Amino acid sequence: MAYELYYWDGIQGRGEFVRLALEEAGIKYIDVAREPGRGMGTGAMLELMKSRSEPHIPFAPPFLRDGDLIVSHVANILFYLGPKLGLVPADDKLRHVANGLQLTITDLVAEVHDTHHPIATSLYYEDQKDVAKARTKAFICERIPKFLGYFEQVLHQNPEGSRHIIGKALSYVDLSLFQVIEGLRYAFPKAMKAHDSNYPGLNALHDAVSARPNIATYLGSKRRLAFNEDGIFRHYPELDLTP
Amino acid sequence: MAYELYYWDGIQGRGEFVRLALEEAGIKYIDVAREPGRGMGTGAMLELMKSRSEPHIPFAPPFLRDGDLIVSHVANILFYLGPKLGLVPADDKLRHVANGLQLTITDLVAEVHDTHHPIATSLYYEDQKDVAKARTKAFICERIPKFLGYFEQVLHQNPEGSRHIIGKALSYVDLSLFQVIEGLRYAFPKAMKAHDSNYPGLNALHDAVSARPNIATYLGSKRRLAFNEDGIFRHYPELDLTP
CATH class of the missing domain: 3.40.30.10 (Glutaredoxin)
Known part of the structure; x- marks a missing residue:
C-alpha cells in the first residue's frame, strides 16, 4: 500500500x-x-x-x-x-546523528514561523506586525548566522566530504537543507543576499539538490506549490532587512 | 563506559x-x-x-x-x-509513536521558553516583558488547553490502559509528562490551578511517576536542582493569570 x-x-x-x-x-x-x-x-x-x-x-x-x-x-x-x-546512512549511529541535524532544522523552522507570529498563532499577522519586526530583526541578525553558520561548519567537518551534510551520499537532511535555503531566500531576499557569501558549502548543496533529476522534475511540476503567505516561509517586505 | x-x-x-x-x-x-x-x-x-x-x-x-x-x-x-x-515498548512501530509524542512535548517546551523570551533569546526578559505578557496570555488561555487536552485524550485512548501514555508500562514519555506538569505548576500556579480539574489522567500519571522509588529518591536528592528563573520553566508572577 x-x-x-x-x-x-x-x-x-x-x-x-x-x-x-x-x-x-x-x-x-x-x-x-x-x-x-x-x-x-x-x-x-x-x-x-x-x-x-x-x-x-x-x-x-x-x-x-x-x-x-x-x-x-x-x-x-x-x-x-x-x-x-535509502536516504540515510545505513549505520544506526549515523541515523541518530542525522536525526539530531534534522531536529535542528525543526527548531529553525519553528523560529521562522515565529518571525511572523511572535505572540500567538491565533492572531492575524497584521495584529502582531510590530513585534514581528523586532523578532525578525533578531532572527535575521543573530539566528540565521547561528543556524546557517552551524550547518556550514558541519558540512565542512563531514569526514566523508562536504558535498553532503552526513555520510558520502544524499540524505533526507540534505533535501531539508535545500528547502531551508530556498525558503529563507523567498522570505528574506535582502537578508539572504547579504548573508549569501558566508555559506558557499550550503549554496553548493542547494544547487546540487535542485539539479537532481527527480527533484528537478518535481520542482517543475504542479505538485510543487509556490511559496505563499499562508505557509511557514512568508515574504512580508516590511520584515526583510539587510543586516 | x-x-x-x-x-x-x-x-x-x-x-x-x-x-x-x-x-x-x-x-x-x-x-x-x-x-x-x-x-x-x-x-x-x-x-x-x-x-x-x-x-x-x-x-x-x-x-x-x-x-x-x-x-x-x-x-x-x-x-x-x-x-x-527499558523505557519504551520494544515494538519498533510504537517507538516511533513514542517519538511523535515526545516531539510534541519538545514543541510545548519551546513555547514555554518563548513565553518569557518572545522576541529574542539575546535580550533580557525585562526588555521584552510587555510582549511576554501578551504571549503568555495566549499560551495560558489557548496553548495549555490544546497541549494538555491532547495528552489527556491520548492517555484515555491508550488501548493498554490510561495509566501510561503508550503501551502498558512506564516509558520515557510518561517521565517527560511528569516534568511538564511539574514545570507548568511552578511557572504558572494560578493558571494550572484553574486548569487542574480538566486533566485527571495527567495528574494521576504525574503522581504515579513522582512516587516511583528511583524518581522519589532522585527528587529528594541534591542532584535534582530546584526550578529557577534561569531555566525554561520560570515563575514570573506578573505573567501568570487565571484564564
Missing part, C-alpha cells in the same frame, strides 16, 4: 520536507488532501486528529500513514522513512 | 528530561558540567560544540556521549536511550 501523507492543502509548509524525500526516492505516495478524485480535502486529516477512539492520534499535521501505523512530526517521519527510501 | 550527559549547570532545563530517564533506570551516568572533582563546568561542553575538527558537532546542549557517538536533542537522546533503559 502506498504511503499516505496527511497535510494541509495550498501550502508547502512542514509537509514539504516529507514530500521532497518521497519525490527524490521516486516512489508512489498519496498526498491525501490533494489527491484528485478523492474529494477528501483536509476532512480525513481533521477527522483522524479528532478521533475519540483511534489510539495515539497525532497533535498536528504533517503525519504519515503506513498501513496501521501513524507517524507524526517531520523529523520522526523522516527518521522512519530514511532507511526505507 | 558510563553515559556522559552534557548540559548547563544550575538549571533543570531541557537536560532534566534526560536525567529523569537515566535516574528511573538507576544506571550510572556522568552529568559532565556538575561532576564533583572533574572541575570541568561547562568548559568541555562548549569546547566540543566549538570544535573545528569533530564530525557532526551538536548545535546546542543537551547532548549525550556514548563512546564515540554524540547524540543531540532531547527527543533524539530519549529515542536512542529508550530501548537500552
Whole structure:
C-alpha cells in the first residue's frame, strides 16, 4: 500500500520536507488532501486528529500513514522513512546523528514561523506586525548566522566530504537543507543576499539538490506549490532587512 | 563506559528530561558540567560544540556521549536511550509513536521558553516583558488547553490502559509528562490551578511517576536542582493569570 501523507492543502509548509524525500526516492505516495478524485480535502486529516477512539492520534499535521501505523512530526517521519527510501546512512549511529541535524532544522523552522507570529498563532499577522519586526530583526541578525553558520561548519567537518551534510551520499537532511535555503531566500531576499557569501558549502548543496533529476522534475511540476503567505516561509517586505 | 550527559549547570532545563530517564533506570551516568572533582563546568561542553575538527558537532546542549557517538536533542537522546533503559515498548512501530509524542512535548517546551523570551533569546526578559505578557496570555488561555487536552485524550485512548501514555508500562514519555506538569505548576500556579480539574489522567500519571522509588529518591536528592528563573520553566508572577 502506498504511503499516505496527511497535510494541509495550498501550502508547502512542514509537509514539504516529507514530500521532497518521497519525490527524490521516486516512489508512489498519496498526498491525501490533494489527491484528485478523492474529494477528501483536509476532512480525513481533521477527522483522524479528532478521533475519540483511534489510539495515539497525532497533535498536528504533517503525519504519515503506513498501513496501521501513524507517524507524526517531520523529523520522526523522516527518521522512519530514511532507511526505507535509502536516504540515510545505513549505520544506526549515523541515523541518530542525522536525526539530531534534522531536529535542528525543526527548531529553525519553528523560529521562522515565529518571525511572523511572535505572540500567538491565533492572531492575524497584521495584529502582531510590530513585534514581528523586532523578532525578525533578531532572527535575521543573530539566528540565521547561528543556524546557517552551524550547518556550514558541519558540512565542512563531514569526514566523508562536504558535498553532503552526513555520510558520502544524499540524505533526507540534505533535501531539508535545500528547502531551508530556498525558503529563507523567498522570505528574506535582502537578508539572504547579504548573508549569501558566508555559506558557499550550503549554496553548493542547494544547487546540487535542485539539479537532481527527480527533484528537478518535481520542482517543475504542479505538485510543487509556490511559496505563499499562508505557509511557514512568508515574504512580508516590511520584515526583510539587510543586516 | 558510563553515559556522559552534557548540559548547563544550575538549571533543570531541557537536560532534566534526560536525567529523569537515566535516574528511573538507576544506571550510572556522568552529568559532565556538575561532576564533583572533574572541575570541568561547562568548559568541555562548549569546547566540543566549538570544535573545528569533530564530525557532526551538536548545535546546542543537551547532548549525550556514548563512546564515540554524540547524540543531540532531547527527543533524539530519549529515542536512542529508550530501548537500552527499558523505557519504551520494544515494538519498533510504537517507538516511533513514542517519538511523535515526545516531539510534541519538545514543541510545548519551546513555547514555554518563548513565553518569557518572545522576541529574542539575546535580550533580557525585562526588555521584552510587555510582549511576554501578551504571549503568555495566549499560551495560558489557548496553548495549555490544546497541549494538555491532547495528552489527556491520548492517555484515555491508550488501548493498554490510561495509566501510561503508550503501551502498558512506564516509558520515557510518561517521565517527560511528569516534568511538564511539574514545570507548568511552578511557572504558572494560578493558571494550572484553574486548569487542574480538566486533566485527571495527567495528574494521576504525574503522581504515579513522582512516587516511583528511583524518581522519589532522585527528587529528594541534591542532584535534582530546584526550578529557577534561569531555566525554561520560570515563575514570573506578573505573567501568570487565571484564564
